[in-house]
Every structure is written in structure tokens, then in C-alpha cells.
Amino acid sequence: GHYGRGSTNAHTHTHTMAVFSLYVVNKAGGLIYHRTFVKDVRLFDDNTYLRVASTFHGMHAIARQLSPTKGSSGLSSVQADTFSMHCFQTLTGTKFFVVADLHARDVESLLQNVYEVFVDYALKNPFYEAEMPIRCELFDINLDATIAGYNSKVL
Amino acid sequence: MSAGGSGVPPSILDRPIPRGKSEVSLSAFSFLMSSVIHYFQERVDDVLELEKSLENLGFGIGVRFLELCSFRDRHSKRELKLLSMLQFVSSTLWRTLFGKAADSLEKSVDHDDEYMISEKDSLINRYISVPRDMGTINCAAFMVGIIRGVFVSASFPCEVSAHYVATEGEKLPRTVYLMKFSREVIECDSV
Numbered sequence: 001g002h003y004g005r006g007s008t009n010a011h012t013h014t015h016t017m018a019v020f021s022l023y024v025v026n027k028a029g030g031l032i033y034h035r036t037f038v039k040d041v042r043l044f045d046d047n048t049y050l051r052v053a054s055t056f057h058g059m060h061a062i063a064r065q066l067s068p069t070k071g072s073s074g075l076s077s078v079q080a081d082t083f084s085m086h087c088f089q090t091l092t093g094t095k096f097f098v099v100a101d102l103h104a105r106d107v108e109s110l111l112q113n114v115y116e117v118f119v120d121y122a123l124k125n126p127f128y129e130a131e132m133p134i135r136c137e138l139f140d141i142n143l144d145a146t147i148a149g150y151n152s153k154v155l
Numbered sequence: 156m157s158a159g160g161s162g163v164p165p166s167i168l169d170r171p172i173p174r175g176k177s178e179v180s181l182s183a184f185s186f187l188m189s190s191v192i193h194y195f196q197e198r199v200d201d202v203l204e205l206e207k208s209l210e211n212l213g214f215g216i217g218v219r220f221l222e223l224c225s226f227r228d229r230h231s232k233r234e235l236k237l238l239s240m241l242q243f244v245s246s247t248l249w250r251t252l253f254g255k256a257a258d259s260l261e262k263s264v265d266h267d268d269e270y271m272i273s274e275k276d277s278l279i280n281r282y283i284s285v286p287r288d289m290g291t292i293n294c295a296a297f298m299v300g301i302i303r304g305v306f307v308s309a310s311f312p313c314e315v316s317a318h319y320v321a322t323e324g325e326k327l328p329r330t331v332y333l334m335k336f337s338r339e340v341i342e343c344d345s346v
Contacts, residue, residue, distance in 0.1 A: 124185040124282035126192035127289060136284035141326075 018151040019100045019107070020083070022114065022143070023049070026131040027093030029057035033134040037147045056097060060087065077107070086111060094118075110150050117142045172226060178254075185282050192294065202292045210300035217304020220248065233309070237336065237344040240311055244302060245272045252301075253278055258329070268341045270334050272302075273320070277330040293317050295330050302332055312337045 020041050024033035031053035036043060044052075056075075064074035078085040084104055087097035088111035096111050096118070121139040122128045128136055195208040224247065225231055234240045245260040249272075263269035279295055295317040303315040313336040319328040 120282050121284065124182070124189060125284055126189040126196075126294070127284065127286050135286060138282065138284040 019098050019104060019110065019147055021099045022147070023053050023056070023095075023097050023099075024118070024134065025053045025057050025095040025097070028131065029054045030131075032132065035140070035143065037144070037151065056085075056087075057095065060089070060095065088112070088115060090115065110146070113146050113150075114143065117146055172223070181278065181281075184278070188279060188294070188297070191297075202290050206292055206296040209294060209296040210303070213297045213300020213302075214304040214307075215300075217301040217306075218308040219304075220251075220301065221305045221308050224248075224251070237311060237340060240306065240309055241270055241272075241334075244305055248301075248305060249274075266335070268336045268338065270336075271331050272334070273329050273331040275322075275325065275329050276327075280330065293319065293330075295332075298330075299332060302334065306334065306336075311340050313340070 018038060020038050021034065021036040023031060026032050031050050034049050034053070060074040064072050067074075073089060075087050077087065079102070082102060084100050084102050084107075085097055086100060086104075086107040087095055088108070089095045096114055098107060098111065098114075100107055117139060118134075121142055122134050122136050123130075125136050125138070128134065191212065192205070192209070195205050199205050199208060224243075225233075234243060241260055244257075246256040249255065249257040257272045257274050259271075259273045261271045261273070263271065277295055277298070279297055280293070283294055285292055299315045299317050303313065306313050306315075313334050315335075316333050318331045318333060320331045321328045
């Protein structure tokens with residue numbers, strides 16, 4: 001389906017330069033975390049999120065191979081009509097990507113902060129198994145705080 | 156016995172004991188703690204045994220810590236009063252391990268043989284989120300063991316337990332270590 005098109009209605013658009021949602025994809029392309037941070041965007045069912053994540057994973061890999069420059073690291077951002085997507089891939093192949101407002105700025109440093117929250121509250125959690133879905137309460141709490149901090153700064 | 160000169164770093168066993176005060180990265184400690192917990196998880200059947208394993212590990216550390224502290228502080232004498240020992244644990248032990256004293260030391264109002272040490276942000280648990288199916292496990296059991304090791308080897312036998320206590324105005328619950336001393340300790344102390 002067309003995930004991106006029309007997901008934010010320009011007439012009721014109340015978020016400027018905010019981050020709408022975060023996806024975390026493991027190195028096999030499986031969705032291990034998803035969260036939406038704003039209230040009036042369209043939500044989907046679980047399967048759609050899984051499909052979105054693995055499709056993005058595939059696109060990311062294809063972009064890396066199609067790139068005319070050597071050593072390309074794949075998709076880092078996508079600009080659409082009404083939104084933008086930004087992706088950060090770790091050395092171990094985990095991808096963090098956000099769907100944000102078209103005019104969002106400094107998303108790279110936000111993604112770095114999200115990565116730090118992941119390292120602290122998921123990887124340092126003895127009860128979290130690598131590459132598995134992230135179900136860590138402290139990760140949710142600190143991620144919400146990080147995104148809220150970013151979103152409140154730009155509004 | 157030193158292996159210096161060949162570019163090999165000196166063994167930790169060759170370092171002079173009095174030179175204390177070294178810092179370890181919190182990340183390194185957290186990953187080591189994770190490994191310890193995984194190690195025990197493979198060898199036990201339930202959550203209670205996991206906590207017990209962590210406590211036993213801490214106990215050995217507590218015993219050695221008391222020896223090391225007493226050795227380093229040349230002017231120290233063996234503590235005979237319970238309150239001094241409690242203060243040693245809540246300030247000296249905490250400062251050496253965590254860089255700052257515990258947030259509070261309290262005596263229980265209901266029981267004359269119980270005391271509590273509480274801290275807002277336990278370094279051991281800082282990055283740990285317990286999944287719902289693990290029940291009420293508290294990895295601070297490791298610290299419980301350290302505390303108990305110190306008191307028992309100083310001849311203040313006691314039972315120690317860790318509890319989460321939700322506090323007004325604080326988002327995350329505090330960790331409270333409850334120490335219940337044996338009758339003989341309380342009686343000796345009141346003389």
C-alpha cells in the first residue's frame with residue numbers, strides 16, 4: 001500500500017518539524033520496535049508495520065548497491081511531499097528510522113541520542129535478547145523523554 | 156614479580172594495595188553484570204535461586220571489601236558499635252563503590268532490630284527493566300550480598316533484603332535495603 005501518501009492531512013497539520021514515529025529493525029530485516037509519538041496521525045495494524053519495516057530494510061540494501069559511490073551506507077533520508085524519513089544504521093546492522101515532518105532538522109543527532117537510549121536501556125539490560133523485540137520499560141520511558149525533548153524544542 | 160619493561164601491563168595483583176581510588180566505566184560494569192546474570196540464569200531453575208546466586212556472589216565481595224578498607228585506613232579500629240558500622244556501610248562503602256554516599260540511613264520505628272539504607276538510583280539496576288514474566292526479581296540482590304558480607308564478617312550477623320519503594324515526587328521507585336540484625340547484636344549494642 002501507499003504508506004506515506006496522505007498519512008498527514010495538510011489541513012489539520014498541527015505538527016511542524018516534529019518526529020512522528022520510530023522504527024527499529026534488526027539485521028535480518030525484522031521489526032523489533034515501533035512507537036508513534038504524536039496523536040493525530042493514522043495508525044495501522046501490526047502486520048502493516050512489519051511489512052513497512054522489512055520493505056524499508058530491502059530498499060536500504062538496494063540503495064547501497066545501486067549507489068554510484070563506493071562504500072555507500074545506504075538510505076539515510078527520504079524526502080516525500082508531506083513527510084520525511086531518516087535512517088541510522090549501526091555497525092552491527094540494526095537500523096533506527098524515524099518518520100518526521102517534512103521540515104524536521106537535526107534528525108541525525110536525534111537518531112544518535114535514540115541509539116544511546118537503545119544501548120543503555122536495551123543492550124545493557126540482561127533480560128533483553130539481541131535481535132529480539134524490545135520490551136524494556138526503561139527504554140520506552142527514556143525514548144519518550146528524548147523524542148518529547150526534540151519535539152518540544154522545535155514547536 | 157613485576158613484569159614491567161616488556162610493554163606488558165602490570166598485573167592487578169602487583170599493584171600496591173594502599174593506592175585505592177580507581178574508577179571503572181559504568182558501561183563496562185553493566186555489561187559484566189549482564190554476563191553474570193546470564194551465567195547464573197543458565198544454572199538455576201527459578202527466580203529465587205537467581206537472586207540467591209547474586210547474593211552469594213556479593214557476599215564474598217563484601218567480606219573482602221571490609222578487609223581491604225580496614226587495611227587501607229591504617230588508623231581504623233574494629234567497629235564495635237552498630238551505628239558506626241551502619242555509617243561505615245552507608246557512607247564509606249557506598250562512596251568507594253558508587254562515588255557518593257547512600258541517600259539515607261534510617262532506623263525502623265516498628266522494630267528495634269531493623270535499619271534501612273535507601274538510594275534513589277541504584278547503579279546496578281539503572282539499565283535493567285525486568286520483564287513481567289520474571290516476577291519480582293531484583294538484581295540489587297548482588298548489593299544485598301555485599302552489605303551482608305560486610306556486616307557478617309564484622310561480627311554483626313543480620314539478614315538483608317532489597318525492596319522497591321515508590322516515593323512521592325519521584326518517577327522511579329527507590330531501592331531500600333532492609334537489615335534485620337540478630338538479637339545478640341541489639342542486646343550487645345544497648346549495653
